[in-house]
Amino acid sequence: MAITLGPATDGRTAEAFAHPVRMSGPEGPWERVRVAVERHGSVVVHGRLEEWLPADLDDPRLRPLLGRDHARFQAMTHPQVRSRFVASRLLLKHVACAVIEASPESVELAYKPGGRPYLRGLDQIDISLSHTENLLLVGLTRRGWIGVDAEAKDRPMLGLGTENQVCTPYERRTLAQIAEERRNAALVRLWTLKEAYSKAIGQGMRFRFTEFGFSPQDRNVQVLRPDGAPGTGAEWAFHTCLVDRAYTVSVALFDAGFGDTDDTAAATMLDAGLIAALVEETGEAGDRAE
């Protein structure tokens, strides 16, 4: 049974995804990210923790860069957790700001009740974040919802009791048909697809992984019911690839059907009339408060 881990080859997913873009630091160049978003409406960016880790974690410039996350960051005690937190947020903010053409200090990262990150005030853009070992991964789309996940391709998962917690009956049957030496990699792929989809729909692991599944092939991937019957339609696109030859990366993308938004620059994408109305209302409210 074939499993493809490479650039998108399927016509439908090729339209939605470019191969993940490697960014080795805040200085860029960011043109590849902007081009990917212009061409596909979405981009997946990866970096290494050490490349995005500030030399001084007590640098006062981190406060405006992290915004409200800075208090959470300061409360963290474990050095590895602090490093991963700050590096991943810096990558995420720089990716978003490259697309919306704004400064990282001007964008506020917020979290929905389930922990899903979003950019406050920028509803046209959806984001997703993942990290494993020293890999940082960010997904961004202006088409709808996105979820990304990464895992070491050879992380042991098979035969440890996890299949019953992770796989549908259909997936367990199809996994059993895969050559033994490739079966663990296939399970890692399924795991990252499930994580990516769960993040895209904002459910995390609350949507039991045994309640939905995927096929073992990386063509025309769609969500399947536990018995293997189709569960979603063409509005969802999925893709899995290898990054740095070591990590299995999966992306789930929901196309909301509103079409692409050509203009995501923060300075111009808001409707001028709406802004005027909001400013006027805010001003009036401020006057009343005073």
Next chain:
Amino acid sequence: MRTVEELIELANTHLGTALAPADAAAELTELAEWDSVHLLRLVALLEHELGRPVPVDAVLQARSLRDIWAVAVGA
């Protein structure tokens, strides 16, 4: 399994983690080597250890190892 320390020992033995008893009350997001794969593997280990199903939905709501232990033993 009578204590959360036994759960931590179980995790360290089978998951390759190096958790300390002091980590019992820490937020799971604050544990450097903890992730969602560990969580599901721990559920499988607990079910094997206890000889009965563990309520996964409740485990997923847990914020610390102590919470997981409490769910697992029905404390």
